[in-house]
Structure formats: structure tokens, C-alpha cells
Amino acid sequence: MNFLPIIPIDSYNRDASAIAIFGGGGKTSLLHQIGHECSMKFEKVLLTSIVKAGPSNSFPIQFAKPSGSILPLLLNNNPLYLMKEKIREDKFIGFSSNELESWIAQTNICIFEADGARGLPLKSHNHHDPNIPPFTTHTIIVVGADAVDTKLSDGKIHRPDLFQSLWSINKDTRIDAPFISKVVTSERGYLSKIPDSISKSFFINKADAFPTRAKLLAEKIATQNIGEVFYGSIKNKWWENLNG
Numbered sequence: 001m002n003f004l005p006i007i008p009i010d011s012y013n014r015d016a017s018a019i020a021i022f023g024g025g026g027k028t029s030l031l032h033q034i035g036h037e038c039s040m041k042f043e044k045v046l047l048t049s050i051v052k053a054g055p056s057n058s059f060p061i062q063f064a065k066p067s068g069s070i071l072p073l074l075l076n077n078n079p080l081y082l083m084k085e086k087i088r089e090d091k092f093i094g095f096s097s098n099e100l101e102s103w104i105a106q107t108n109i110c111i112f113e114a115d116g117a118r119g120l121p122l123k124s125h126n127h128h129d130p131n132i133p134p135f136t137t138h139t140i141i142v143v144g145a146d147a148v149d150t151k152l153s154d155g156k157i158h159r160p161d162l163f164q165s166l167w168s169i170n171k172d173t174r175i176d177a178p179f180i181s182k183v184v185t186s187e188r189g190y191l192s193k194i195p196d197s198i199s200k201s202f203f204i205n206k207a208d209a210f211p212t213r214a215k216l217l218a219e220k221i222a223t224q225n226i227g228e229v230f231y232g233s234i235k236n237k238w239w240e241n242l243n244g
Helices: 027-039 071-076 097-104 160-167 177-185 211-222
Strands: 017-023 045-049 061-063 080-083 085-088 091-093 109-113 138-144 199-205 228-233 238-241
Touching (some): 027 045, 027 109, 027 138, 027 199, 097 109, 138 177, 177 211, 199 211, 211 228
Parallel strands (some): 017 138, 061 080
16 A cells, blocks of 8 residues: 555645654554665665664665765666665764755655654653754654553653653653643643644554554544544555544
8 A cells, every 4th residue: 555645746746855753663564665765766766764764674874974965876776775874783973954955956856754653652852862953844743652641660661750740740640632632732742842833743553553543543633634644554564544
């Protein structure tokens, strides 16, 4: 099933588009899936990150210094998965927003991870996390359905101490769908990092394993009328659009 429909067509069907993938619970898998699909449609697809990232089993990682042209690499790799440097076997450094911006015009589309969550489905952002760059044409906010109806002690939240302090909860508070909806649609939560001017959509992942939780969370987020809301499974390559 094609995942491009989860991005508004005017956000990618033009040169120099920039799609940020943000949140937790499947960002890297979605990056690879959309990157593969875009490479069937466009000649110059760049995949990268503005934070640290792990290794890829989907595409070979290429390296470049943040200066000069990446066109030779784009001509020989589509999609081009580009990072700044390798710091250990399982960790790579991405580019700053300013470094990445200089390359956007050389691409048809750039898709990049915009924050890290250590593979967890929900997180709390701190002041060190980068904001979504203003050149971004669309942001996909990813949430893992396995976070629904858990507690801090269940280990599903990145930076649990910060999350506990920010939302004034205790370790036994039930983190249900309405609570998570508030986290990901609030200026106090995820939207603190995304400028109002950038269009947004939401993808609730792991609906194959948690179908009821995924749909309920999608329904709660949809009531906020911030952007289109989808739920599904990146692993099993299917999704549903809650907005019809």
C-alpha cells in the first residue's frame, strides 16, 4: 500500500520539497518507506536527519561534509541516504537545519528525521531538541499505539522524568488516548517544536498489534482539527484515513 497519500500532494509534488518526520514509534521505518516510494516518482530523493540516527537496513548510508554540491551523489543514489559522519557502529550524526537547507534546492524532495525517541512510541522534548526548520513543507507526527493505556513505569516514554514534570503526573498515572492526544497536539507538548505555518498530519503506528488503541487515539487527535489523521502499520504497509 502506498504511503504517499498521508502527505498532502502540494507538500511533495514540486521541486525542493522538505518533509519532516517527527515524534516516536516508527519514524525511521516511515522515512525508509516514503523514501522508497518517492524514488519511484522522483529522480533526486534525499533522506537524512537533523539529529543522530542509527544504521539503515534499507539503504546504504553515504557521507558528506556540509558544504558544496551533493548532485554527484544524487545522480548515483536514489534515494540518497546521507549523514555527516559515523561516531560508532550503531550511531551516525546528521546535519543542522542550516546545513540541510543549503541542499534542499538540489533535490526533488528531502525527507528527514527531526527528533529522536530511542525507538519509543512517545516522548518529551527538551530545549536541546531542534525546532522543525521553517523551510519544511510538511511535518508527519508519528505516535506508537503501544503507548496508549500505559504508565511511566512501563518504559514506553522517552525522557520519563521530564515527561512527569512537564505534565504533572505520577508514575502510576494512566496515559490514555485523551492524554496522549493533548501531548501531541498542544503548544506545551509536540507543537512547541513545530511552527504554526507548517502543515501537519498524524500517523498512529502499530495498529496491527493494537487496533483498538490506535483507532481511539486517532479519533481523539482528529477532534483537534490540526491536520489529517491516519492510523495503520508501517511494518505491514497499510493505513486508514480517519478523515475519510
